[in-house]
Amino acid sequence: MFQDFAVKSSPEQGVERLAALRVALAAEGLDGFIVPRADAHQGEYVAPRDDRLAWLTGFTGSAGWCVALRERAAIFVDGRYTVQARAQVAEVFERVDWPATGLAEWIRGALGAGRVGFDPWLLTLDQKRALETGAGDATLVPCANLVDRVWQDQPAPPCGPVMAQPVELAGEPHADKIARVAAAIAPARACVITLPDSIAWLLNIRGSDIVRNPVPHAFAVLHADARVSLFIDEAKLSGLGDDPTAHLGPRVTVRPVGEFLPALAALDAPVRIDPASCPVAVAEALTATPVEAPDPCLLPKARKNAAELDGARAAHRRDGAAMARFLAWLDAEAPGDLTEIAVVKRLEAERVATGCLEDISFETISGSGPNAAIVHYRVSEATDRPLRAGELLLVDSGGQYRDGTTDITRTMAVGEPGAEEIDAFTRVLKGMIAVSRLRFPVGLAGRDIDPFARATLWQAGLDFGHGTGHGVGSYLSVHEGPQRIARTGTVPLEPGMIVSNEPGFYREGAFGIRIENLVAVEAAPALPGQTVPAMLQFETLTLVPIDRRLIDADALTAEERNWLNAYHARVAAEIGPLLDGPAQDWLKRACRAI
Known part of the structure; x- marks a missing residue:
């Protein structure tokens, strides 16, 4: 792959x-x-x-x-x-x-x-x-x-097939979604939607126009009476079967993409557009009064329902087992004659072996030594380098499964790590645990959470140059808004939202460290004497051991140690039954308490 x-x-x-x-x-x-x-x-x-x-x-x-x-x-x-x-x-x-x-x-x-x-x-x-x-x-x-x-040899526009997302995985019929979102666009009488993942979510479809992202290229107009005009190359709908209307239903009308701008010009009532995602060409095609407001699919899509959360949990158990088999192989083989690309190929093969993988969720990041300091490094034949003893290997990867999207980063020691690497790794881990353990009042946004991931790094004059977390879709884009944990994250976190928890540290020319779990926002149980009316917390979805060789156990507080041991016990309990042989033995060792 x-x-x-x-x-x-x-x-x-x-x-x-x-x-x-x-x-x-x-x-x-x-x-x-x-x-x-x-x-x-x-x-x-x-x-x-x-x-x-x-x-x-x-x-x-x-x-x-x-x-x-x-x-x-x-x-x-x-x-x-x-x-x-x-x-x-x-x-x-x-x-x-x-x-x-x-x-x-x-x-x-x-x-x-x-x-x-x-x-x-x-x-x-x-x-x-x-x-x-x-x-x-x-x-x-x-x-x-x-x-x-x-650009003389510019590729042709994509024309990948569209498929239906089963309602048992989507958790809600798309007719109900359309009616619910249409009722929320007032005072507008129509709403223009250009974001591929919003259209995919609204119509319970998935596409293949973007590599690693199961979304279609299309435009849509949602009308206040719960009709949808879908502007798409009709050839893409072959994936829905001989009769695409059997899935889309009578409220969805399929029209050629070439009719999109003329259809916008023909709208004669207030039209909602999102200035953050609406192209200038679309806005200028309108003759009706524009009403500016966020894409009405963003928040409903971000708030995962029970079926989507169950799917995410199942996907992460499956993905965790694949990761464990990969890490067991890596520990047995590295450094040997392994290279960054060999690591990518083995990890992708383990995900394929689950029998459920639709695609990886983004190009796997496999960075050894100084390459790991390039935050979004993408290995190629030209940059591939061997794993070397004494270096760190950072692997950031994920899978697209019909029931959920995964994204996980683990940083591993190849041979004996140095003191600076252990200190930095432990500080990053403490930040990840701080976010994982956090209870916070309803109404806080990602910018309020972000400092907890950085505090221990800040104490040493260190930091990282990316956000702590991004939203993640449900068999959709691995980067999903509007929720995020970052200085710029202003959208309040709500139950059902899935975000990544991924602090890091990067020493240019030497090493890079990132530890990433996906977490879901959930209601926190009330505590005795609690005066805050309602609080939230995070459920950790990712189930993969964290490299104990890179942890300075003496630098952890009792609460941090307890969290880590409880996490590893849960990983062993949920992933262990999915493994056998050397991988199962490796998992037991990797999940030992510290």
């Missing part, structure tokens, strides 16, 4: 492609062009056809921007990708720490007055407004996509 899906661009090609883009700029009478990592649907992940940022610059991370001017060009990446961008992107592109420095600020300083082109399908309303506000004398000009004009 290991494949490198990244769009190919070497630093030398980046120089050539930037030059070609500048020729197109001059022909269009523009002074600059904005290249986001985005597509017309504004989801986080893009198909190869839409990976324009990677094609132009060589940067393959999941978030970033490029601004190309006639004399200067810059790539904007956040702290997760600083090292990666340095390795992948030619010096002709200035590297900008984003969002510390925003696009508008850079354009204002680098260009002053001038005309900057943008593809109106690839900027949201919010993004365009922020750029217009901050770009000073620069003028934003909608235009055809100039990267597409010079």
Whole structure:
């Protein structure tokens, strides 16, 4: 299953492609062009056809921007990708720490007055407004996509089949979802939905247009009378059988994608759009009064129902057993002649062996030694390196199962770890345990939880440059909003939401550490004398041992030690019966109390 899906661009090609883009700029009478990592649907992940940022610059991370001017060009990446961008992107592109420095600020300083082109399908309303506000004398000009004009071998648009998500796994018929969400869009009489995962959730369908993400490329208009107009390439619906209406039902009308913009223009009542995800092209096609509000599917989708939570638990038990078999093999074989790619292939083979894997949930991160310090490192044939004694191996991976999506990171010692690695690992572990044990009042958001993961690192002057946790879908995107545990996480956490708990630490050029479990928000039982009306806590879903060789047990408090021992006892109890032979013996050793 290991494949490198990244769009190919070497630093030398980046120089050539930037030059070609500048020729197109001059022909269009523009002074600059904005290249986001985005597509017309504004989801986080893009198909190869839409990976324009990677094609132009060589940067393959999941978030970033490029601004190309006639004399200067810059790539904007956040702290997760600083090292990666340095390795992948030619010096002709200035590297900008984003969002510390925003696009508008850079354009204002680098260009002053001038005309900057943008593809109106690839900027949201919010993004365009922020750029217009901050770009000073620069003028934003909608235009055809100039990267597409010079990308000679651009892949075709994806056309993967759509399948039905059974109601026993979805937990609610999609007709009921449609009625429930339609009732909530007032005062609007219709709502435009562009996010692929929102459409998939609303209609209880899954797709295959995005690698590793079971979502379809489509657009939808939800009407207040609980009708849905679905704009999609009808060839994709072959996965629903000879009669797609048997699943979609009479309230869903299928229309060609080419009719989407004319249909928007024909709407004559207030129309709800989400400025955070609505492309400028969609907003400008409307003639009716827009009502701006969040995508109405976001919160209902994030609040997993009982069937989805049961599915997540089953998926994590299955996935935990696959991880245990992998880790038992790794302990027996490493370092040997293993490389990072060999590690990926073995782990993916263990997941395939479950007989339930639909796909992995993202490209497996397998980083040894200094490669582990690249937060979202993706191994390729060009970067593959052997495992070496005395180094750490960081493996971040997950599976897509019909009943749930998994995402887990474990950092393992290869041979004897050093004192600095043990100290850093223990601090990261203490942060992960702090979040796992937390009880907190209803109404708190991820930004309120985030400091608990960092406090022990902060005491040593250390930190990590990514959020502590992201939302996770139910056989949907492994990154799901709007919930997240981060400084920027403002959405209150609610029962049923699944988030990751993944603090880390990275020493550039030396090692990287991350420990990640998925957790579900649940109501916390009241305590004697409790004065807070209602509190929440986390149920840990991930069931995989944490490497005891990297833990300084003396640095743990009694409460932390008790949590860790209880967690390992639970892992042994739930995963042990799914294993046999050497893997079962390994699990018993790995789950011993400390």
